[in-house]
Amino acid sequence: MHTDRQMSALVGRRRFLRLGGVGVASAAVLTACGGTESPGIARVGNAPSTTDLPSAVVTDGVLLRTGASIERSVIDLYTTVLGAGLIPDALVATAERFRDDHTAHAEALDELTAATGSEPWACGNPRIEQLLIPSILAAINGDEAAGIAPSDDPARDALNTAHVFESLATETYQSFMSQLSSPALRRAAIAIGADEARHASLLALAISDRPAGYLQREAPATPPAIPVAYALPSRFGTLAGLTLVIGAEDENGLRRSFSLETPSLNTFVYDFLEPSC
């Protein structure tokens, strides 16, 4: 005979036992529903299958592919502005020499990329070419459909664009110093970065002329609307963001402004990306 207290205890235990049983059964159902190949959390009922995102690991190969992609974007930029006659005659040879240097840099990076086991990247940087360069060219040449007037000084804007991209390339290799895994790769990268720095300085002298373009001797009371290019812009090489101001003035006297920064997670050319050029 069970007392009331014993009955109550047994009922409680039965409920717990049932819970345990339900747990075992649920585990079996969930495991069966999930299957052995499912990448996600097991679920009950119908749901569309999902595809894993590709693995976005930043390796030496990814960094080198990114460097090569920026070189090729700069090559394309020089080809475009030279072809459009935007470079003053006196500087055509300079632009052509820089383009040749970038070609040599890209090829050197391709060799290093292959040596790391990654596939060399033969195109420009996808993000820069999709988002940045079309907007820059529209600001210089104008885009009637978008309501953008052509620049009042396309040659000035083309040179400032080239200067900013040379500076971006310089900063890119400097930024890789803390990311590349081996001293030998860091050395190869910074040797290219030093070349880009010379390009930027020579362009600064062409844009700002001599002696004003050597260095900033006195800070102006008000910053100029278009940043002045200097051959010696800072005491150390910096990783600061770059500002490009180009195009025609709008009704408020303002030109289009672009901010460029060293490559990051959204600009890297990952191993899973496929070239489309």
Added chain:
Amino acid sequence: MPQTASNLGLRRQLLGAGLIGLAGAFLPSLASAAGASPDQTTTTAPPRQPDSADLTQLAFAQTVELAAHRLYGLALATDGLGDTARAVMTEVRAAHLAYAQALGALIGRTAPGVPLQALVDEGTAAFTGGQTGIVAAAADLENVIVATLTEMVGVMNGVNGARLLSSMLIAESRHALVFNDLAGRTEFDDLLLNDATALVPEEG
């Protein structure tokens, strides 16, 4: 009554097994969600701080930078420099001192804090002549320093040392171009290429 106790123990075990089974069903999914995929590439981060071999290189770099600072001081003490060359050289001299100070901060108490005397001796005549000779010598000196620091980056194990050296040599590449320009060199190869030989610290 002993039987009831025994049954209770069994029930507890079943209950526990149920909960373990439930948890087990979720474990693979949780592991996957955490990104613990077994085929994911892993990389080993390079060390940050300089090791003893790095410190030897960085100490040598500091003596080179202090030698450059000394040589520019000699040049600025002459009265043969024009306004533009003097302004550029004043800035570049200050830059080399800043590099030496930054290296000293990274090296710590063992930083040499003295210039590389052999480099000072070798450059003194050129840096105390006329402006043309001084700016040409300055361009050559900057190229030598760039070559030296570039080679150092190639043997630097610690990332902090590589980062500092790279930020210096980027600026010094620009110095070289500006001094070559001031020296009237217009050939692209003179302005853009650096075929200087790197300095190396003496053994021991």
